[in-house]
Amino acid sequence: MSKALFLNELAARLSSLPADEVQRTVTYYSEIIYDRIEDGMGEEEAVAGLGNVSDIADQIIMYTSLSAIVKTRVRGRRLSALAVVLLIIGSPVWLPLLITAFAILLTIYVVLWSVVAVFWSVVISFCAGALGGMISGAVLMSGTGFAEGTVLFGSALICAGLAVFSFHAVLALTKAFLKFTAAVFRKFKIRIALNRRSSK
Amino acid sequence: MDIQLKRGILEICVLGVLLREESYGYKIIKDLSDHIEISESTLYPILRRLESSGALTSYSKEHNGRLRKYHAITNTGRARVREFLEEWKSIMEVYEFIKKESEGS
Numbered sequence: 001m002s003k004a005l006f007l008n009e010l011a012a013r014l015s016s017l018p019a020d021e022v023q024r025t026v027t028y029y030s031e032i033i034y035d036r037i038e039d040g041m042g043e044e045e046a047v048a049g050l051g052n053v054s055d056i057a058d059q060i061i062m063y064t065s066l067s068a069i070v071k072t073r074v075r076g077r078r079l080s081a082l083a084v085v086l087l088i089i090g091s092p093v094w095l096p097l098l099i100t101a102f103a104i105l106l107t108i109y110v111v112l113w114s115v116v117a118v119f120w121s122v123v124i125s126f127c128a129g130a131l132g133g134m135i136s137g138a139v140l141m142s143g144t145g146f147a148e149g150t151v152l153f154g155s156a157l158i159c160a161g162l163a164v165f166s167f168h169a170v171l172a173l174t175k176a177f178l179k180f181t182a183a184v185f186r187k188f189k190i191r192i193a194l195n196r197r198s199s200k
Numbered sequence: 201m202d203i204q205l206k207r208g209i210l211e212i213c214v215l216g217v218l219l220r221e222e223s224y225g226y227k228i229i230k231d232l233s234d235h236i237e238i239s240e241s242t243l244y245p246i247l248r249r250l251e252s253s254g255a256l257t258s259y260s261k262e263h264n265g266r267l268r269k270y271h272a273i274t275n276t277g278r279a280r281v282r283e284f285l286e287e288w289k290s291i292m293e294v295y296e297f298i299k300k301e302s303e304g305s
Binding site: 024025027028029031032034035036038039050051055056059060063 | 224225226227239240241244245247248264266267268269
């Protein structure tokens with residue numbers, strides 16, 4: 001791929017970003033390619049060594065804040081008078097639908113987190129059971145009911161063991177869930193940026 | 201290596217290169233490539249972050265009939281390198297301890 005083609009392609013893929021951001025990026029890569037050529041590489045080689053254009057563009061989109069992307073998207077879109085009128089007339093229909101869609105997404109998210117919260121409360125109750133059982137078991141053992149106290153103390157120890165096991169399991173689960181959320185958000189961001197490209 | 205850790209180390213590496221003299225993108229990569237893996241597309245966001253956090257300043261200078269962007273370290277950047285060295289001194293002490301323990305066992 002030639003230098004001009006590479007830079008054009010890069011600019012096109014970044015079109016969802018603010019113009020000065022695109023300019024900066026293109027300037028940077030242009031300088032790098034020049035320097036690579038000056039270092040003795042052929043133009044094709046200098047460009048090829050940079051990697052895949054779409055990977056580079058995605059990486060830069062990831063780095064740009066979501067608000068900047070959305071702002072450029074909104075600014076870049078011009079609505080005709082008819083579209084504005086239709087939007088206003090149709091607002092009783094689309095506005096509740098939009099709010100509902102958001103509410104549903106939010107609910108799904110909250111429900112997912114509440115599953116995590118339930119698991120954590122199991123861990124906490126194991127801990128509380130272990131602690132309470134040990135104390136009351138010890139009190140019983142030193143007092144009247146040695147046998148009952150021993151049983152209580154023993155089951156408290158089992159609780160403590162379960163608490164340790166479940167703590168690690170739930171911690172792993174929470175981490176996996178956080179990773180999943182971050183991945184979904186990343187996909188969403190790239191999708192917004194890509195959408196703009198195709199609608200252009 | 202953990203991504204966050206590598207990103208942080210790369211930032212310090214770039215600042216380290218700039219301690220000696222101001223430099224430009226391609227040269228920074230060449231100077232670093234003997235010590236750590238870094239590509240053009242990794243360097244770009246690092247330079248942006250360092251610039252926006254005030255650790256370096258950039259300006260364009262003419263070179264062979266074109267503009268080239270040079271980066272120079274600021275006092276904030278120097279302070280960050282010092283912080284890094286201080287922080288890693290204690291980490292290296294832990295490293296030595298763990299190494300000794302693992303050899304002893």
